[in-house]
Amino acid sequence: MSLVTSLIMRQMRAPIIILILGYAISILGMVLTPGIDDQGNPWRMSFFDAFYFVSYTATTIGFGEIPYPLTNAQRAWALITIYLTVIAWFYSIGKIISLVQDPTFREALTKNQFSYQLSRIPDTFILICGFGETGHALASALTERNIHVVVIEKNNRLIQMLPLEDFPLVVPGITGDARDPEQLIQAGLQHEKCAAVIAVTASDEINLKIAITSKLLHPDICVICRSELEDFEDNMFSFGTDFVINPFDTFANIFAMAIHSPSLHLLYDWLTGVPDTDLTNPIYVREGHWIICGFGRFGEGLYKQLLRSKVRVTVIDPSEEKREDFLSKPENKNNDFIIGTGFDAHTLTVSGIVDAVGLISGTNNDSNNLSIIMTAREINPDLFIVARQNKKANEKLFDAIYADILMQPSEIIARKIRTLLVAPLMIAFLNKARNQDPSWANITISRIMGALGESLPSIWTLHVNEKEAKALCQVLRLGRVIHVGNLLQNPRQREVQLNATPLMLKRKQKLLLMPTNDIAIKSGDQLLFCGTADALRSMKWSQNDLHSLNYIMTYEDTPDAFIWRQIHLFLKRNERRHRPRQHRHRMK
Structure with missing residues (x-):
């Protein structure tokens, strides 16, 4: 039983019992009180008629629809019914208002709503601890990239204003002290979809406590902390914090x-x-x-x-x-x-x-x-x-x-x-780029401008593995060679290049800046790209759809459906069978 249901049952038990007793006594009294029909014969209400009469009387609606005029005895009992049920309703309504205004109930309702929103997140999410200026800027930046975030903040006013923020995605928020392990768990620290914890409160000491708690309760999670003092930075790293950022x-x-x-x-x-x-x-x-x-x-x-x-x-x-x-x-x-x-x-x-x-x-x-x-x-x-x-x-x-x-x-x-x-390889790319000549940076800028025009690019990393590039790995297992340039071809029109530029190739521990189009891709590689959002969508389609990948590699547009694919193979075999022998030799 949830806390909300428990509070409702605890607070409303007495009002519900009083309402039931009031209705039961009133209905029983109306059934037992004798009346007279239109012929002057003795008559008594049925339980249904009594319930109907008490219902519109107790709610002060007063339809006035009764089978026969009431006798004085029935009118006397009706007066008792009115005072008994109306008082019971006033008492119950007062209890409902008191329950709604109860801080404990409202807090439980908020937590229940937060849990519901958390369960509705379809993908992994990032837990942001602290929703000040940094937390707000971070939530805005991540949701713009369709990354779900969850917020825990000590200031209740900031959490109350959260639904009014114009974020692209719904951002669940909970009021709590992120230093408290229990409240961090309530915020989703141990949730199976929690991918990272980001501690960006204004206090280095609080950020350190969040980092320690996160690594102890969820050792495999990525932890990123803000720190402005060197002593706290060293302490955070000693507890396994993945990244510490000093602005x-x-x-x-x-x-x-x-x-x-x-x-x-x-x-x-x-x-x-x-x-x-x-x-x-x-x-x-x-x-x-x-x-x-x-x-x-x-x-x-x-x-x-x-x-x-x-x-x-x-x-x-x-x-x-x-x-x-x-x-x-x-x-x-x-x-x-x-x-x-x-x-x-x-x-x-x-x-x-x-x-x-x-x-x-x-x-x-x-x-x-x-x-x-x-x-x-x-x-x-x-x-x-x-x-x-x-x-x-x-x-x-x-x-x-x-x-x-x-x-x-x-x-x-x-x-x-x-x-x-979004693109972990970008930090390694920038560190390696610092050691290059200014002329290299100028050439890179020219390539980016040529591919993108006048807008800042999107950045993404292609991991050549079964999870992110299913079709690509399938083709590599068959022994076929795929080059970087193949990924830059449009899966809808092979002759057209995507508006994207490869920035770096990571193969095991080796980093290669600005890989050329003729470099062969291997399983386990990581490729950093910059380009337009349309190029990103097209590239994802190519790396996961075998039909599209085959098209950009062979120029052949093979059908997707099984029956049509079999017909296509039959026609290809028939074409080879009827091809002249000399011509076939020449085509090999």
Whole structure:
């Protein structure tokens, strides 16, 4: 018995008993009370007539349809019936209202609805712990790729607003503390369809507890955590967490790409962006003096990247302790540290803003960051601006300042997690691409633009196994050779190429960037593609439909149905039988 049913039976037991007794006494009294028919003969109501009379009387409907006029004795009993049943109904209705308003019942009803929604998910789902800005951005990014997600969040108001969100898929949500193992289990941690747990709360300590609980209760599940402190990162990895994402370190690597290889940064932006949106333009950073306002985790991470590039940097921060620590390190001897905030023109001028090429506004306060940027641009309009946006709600304000690079932690985390879940090979591809020449990145960009046009591509991974490529594996077992180029042919019109480009081939532990069309595919291979959504659908059709795969390999359009396939084979054999001998020899 469910908790909802149990609460209903417990709360409504007394009202139901009182209603039954009230009706039973009233009906019995009407049957026993004597009456007179239209001929003046004694008459008594049947049980059906009495039940009918009590029903419309107790509900205050009062049809007035009775076989004969009531006697005084019957009218007296009817008065007793009215007060008895109406009072019973008022008591029962009051109990129903009290039950509906009971917090325990409403919580049980919500959990029951959550369990129902969970059972209705057709595929695997991702459990997101924390539905703040990062969790919301992640749910939006994953549902846009038709990946089901489930949310557990401590703030009940956010869960109540969940049905109003404009997500492509239904997102079940439950109110609870993700640190509690029981509540994590209720949210679906041990469900057979739970494929991964993502801990993106605002606390590293809570994320660590979620990671430990997930790995202990479901060892085989993929666990992804957000962490901003190095100590917690190490602790998470020690418990087997699959991926730990630090938004500041991630952005520092993105910033390094923009400095060293604008083409590679553009490639990263295209391949990890939201599909079907407009292509972004390359970013070019001039060489010269940089100013960093705010020397916390964000500013320090970007400073290290600039230091590796041997760029002269001036840091502005109000902390005396940070200044002393900064100046005590020998690698910082060529750079300056000024005590201040950067809001005022005087501090910026002293730091050298007039001749600087770039400004990093990286405090943990959005108002301060906006003020720094506006003041700096009044002095030097040509600055390259890197802005830190802490709150999603301030998105329109940061859009209005037209920063060259914008760092929004929730978007950074959502983008990387989406890439990890949708195309795990993409991270390996980007790591290997960093070691390539800028010319390689330019060629890759040209190939992507030639295949896709002006929209950002979809990214997918083809696993050559029985589960994801049934027809492909069947053909390989027969000893036939399939090339990468075969997969790029349209299964409806073989001569037409799909709008897709292979990015990387993984064979065992070897990685091959930009595989050519003549490379033969082997069982167990993994291929990373980028392309349009239509190309993805067509490729899935080819790799799982034997008829379509045979067509793109042989130009022969063989029938699907058994009878027509047998007729087709008979005609082919008959054609070979009647073919002239010399001609047959020549065709071999």
